[in-house]
Amino acid sequence: MRENINQRIRKILKVGSIGLVGFFGAACTDDFDTMNKSKTALVVLTPAEYPKLFSQALSQGSYHPSYQTATNLFADLYAQYFATTTANFQSDRYFLNMSWINSHWNPIYTQVVPQLKTLFDTYDPQSAEYALASIWWAFSFHRVTDYYGPIPYFDAGIPAQSVKYDAQNLIYDDFFKRLDAAVAILKSKTAEKPFGTSDIIYSGDVNKWILFANTLRLRLALRISKVDPARAKTEAEAAVAAGVMTTVAHDAMMVRTAVSSADANGLSRIAAWGEFRMSATMESILKGYNDPRMAQFFQPAFGTKTYEGLRNGLDPAQLIQPLNTNDNNSNIGARWIRNTGTGSGWENLLAVKADIMHAAEAYFLRAEGALNGWNMGTGTAESFYNEGIRASMATWGYSGADVETYINGTTPPIAPGDSQNSPAVSNIPVKWGASEAVQREQIGTQKWLAVYPDGCEAWAEFRRTLYPKLYHVVNSVNTDVPNTAFIRRFPFIDSEKQNNGAAVTEAVKLLSGPDKASTPLWWDKN
Template identity: 80%
Template sequence: MNTIINQSIRKTLQFVGLGVLGIVATSCTEDFVEMNKSKTAVVVLSPNEFPKLFSQALSQGSHHPSYQTGQNLFSDLYAQYFATTTPNFLSDRYFINMSWINSHWNPIYTQVVPQLKTLFENYQPNTAEYALSSIWWVFSFHRMTDHYGPIPYFDAGIPAQSVKYDAQDKIYDDFFKRLDAAVTVLKGKTTEKPFGVADIIYAGDVNKWIKFANTLRLRLALRISKVDPARAKTEAEAAVAGGVLTSAAEDAMMVRTAVSSADANGLSRIAAWGEFRMSATMESFLKGYNDPRMTEFFQPAFATKTYEGLRNGLSPAQLIEPLNTNDNNSNIGARWVRNTGTGSGWENIFAVKADIMHAAEAYFLRVEGALNGWNMGGGTAKSFYEDGIRASMATWGFSGAAVDAYINGTTPPVAPGDSQKSPAISNIPVKWGATEAVQREQIGTQKWLALYPDGMEAWAEVRRSGYPKLYNVVNSVNADVPTTEFIKRIPFIDAERQNNKAAVEAAVSLLGGPDKASTPLWWDKD
């Protein structure tokens, strides 16, 4: 970690401005003056460079170039949106390749942190630019801590031989404080356009950033609802009172271009490689519910012209069975990749926007809050639930009678017809149930569908809520996580054990259990 942190500020000069948007795609390193004598100090940048720093932080905090090893081979599989179809990847069988997971860890510390800290140093806390940077700091780091638990947080970006890890409850406390302060500032800046078009999510729309920040605050409040229900209630009610996302027009979608592979939609870039397909879990839900989103989420399998999925955790021998091959299972939707007419030929759609946060999520968070007895604004748990479905359908282009029929659907999930002859994943319908137990499962299931394709958030919610129900992996090669259980976290990375050993050893005591994939995080309580 000391190596990563010490290099991170210097890497600002190397990475900033590279391939973020067409207007900032050309390297701007030649515009920088030479570095100060200090090896860890950055040069003084022109204010014209600051928007590029923000663009880089946005990109690297969510859809960085190493999307496959940073997300797809871990959280996307743990959430069971997809299953791998290649025998070469053991991660679907719970093997954690520690060299791969560096692709999740490194971009935050080497690229997001230096960009944002530079912005913090050059803008006053009462500016809109500072507020947006603080919101993105929380977004980036909540995805980090929800992977590992304790992480270097308060001292991130400070050059030192050893950088301490912080307990997750302390990190979450800072998240809430940052979001509250940022929204307070932004409420007085609604006519400004901070960072302009370099803001590749909302193009400087302060009102949308306020709703994004409040929805993130609501997300984090529900995350801690089992371990700190009083704080969760306070934060959730404040978030809703401040205004959360309410329509698909407010969805946080990040502009991607085909200027370079670093700027492409990460999911699109890997979809043509033939290494994953729809999971059997997803098939069971989508087919059973006659879900119109299936045609947007996925494409018919090339060989069968039908929508098909396979179980997670299949062995190399099982993966070569006909039902489990690429041509017999569904790739992701044509929004990201298109078949050229042959089973192996796929054309990437690099420039499609990346999904950061959908308004539908806010409704499902409010449903759960309402069931908890919290003030979630005008509406009932049932109305929030149905509004959440409508918002998700709108995100994917559906409205009207088809959506009404879905909301009132009484059919349960179906057996996927996979090679394992799996039963239906659940027996609950879409139509709002009569008991709280059924309702909570319905909320978790519909939220999981609405979060697609954000496997990071979906995996976190599966761990926290226990929903939706998922199939056990068929095979596990991780001695700490048998097939009867689900993976709980990513262990501390090897590079940290080598370069920041004392801090990592101290962090284990903050974890509340051994440094294993089976140890639940602070907020993950039954």
């Protein structure tokens, strides 16, 4: 059913200006082919179809139909979860293919916005349905603004020839207000099941959505902690007081199916194409820590039967070296894809649930907040850190003595033994350190592991904290970002410069520098 809606929305939403999205979004309907007899008349939705719009917004907001170009070829690489193994993709060498970057922008403005605005126009602002739509609006847009900085936000979906861009600080302010208001509404609606099974994350469980919203609020509070520490403290303490995720039962996991590419798990779908493998950063950290999650995150390389990774940013000549080939490096774990025993033969597990947010992240955010001197509830920075590790291990099926041994581990990351003879990426152990500097790196490193495979969030947090320590790419083809630096943002997309040029010109003035990948975002103070 979601696929039918998705196909028909695509037929309708062939517009260049995002300002037209709100107008055309109302035309989505499961009965489009039979009902839309007129070429210009809009179709009236029935109440039975509104939950499907929410389902569509959830799916598109997580980028699974466009996962490769929206996430994998950029954020996943910049977070160094993976490295590319094909010379055809230069994004690992910091080349910005602007047509690919559209895949991060378009799903939000042509799919998520029209669906959610229709729901906002349909439901009472005090309803649980309205609250859930508002939470997902904040989730979807926080990923967009953290890619670009200023974006069309307050006027998104409004019919207009030009749509203004908004400053990131104002967008974040609205995120906090939306999440606070949504939770206030949901607290009196806990017996309801908004959107039912069309809610493909929590099946209408209001209590879990409250925890999700508060955890997102906590995430965003830490994001602005260097640029606006007072507001960050206020928002973080309010989020924790209202209740955040604490157990694996609270993890936000999105139902996926194998019915179509739009419904499938995006990471599973692309993993068989032989275009990426585990990064050397992952290998250095996971092996050094004897991390049991390595067996869930990745699979032994077909050629070596061991876990192996390669450096990011290798050039075509380096990629054909034996140590850098697909068969000699680790694909993602058997949760997503399984090797059939022939090296290049893979079985995609398209219906595996997609990771949206894990409870473990909340503990690491609270650990950092505690180091900042904030009231993060009962506990200390160390106890939150340890609980975060336990929660992440539980997400991946580990508990008991082995986890406690890991928490007390004193071995640091190791040299990965890659083609570049790279040293160990860091020298910190898992066991809670004695200095604040070490503790902050430990929190950042374990949070990076805990949010895997969400490269969007991992890349954002790396830019904010510079943790975990990452290798510099071996080669960069980007004149603005040499291989001694890291990409800080995406430039504004070409279609916006062509169709919304005046607004883009004004948006550049909201940046801290030119419209380049080297210009830090508002909250990025490193």
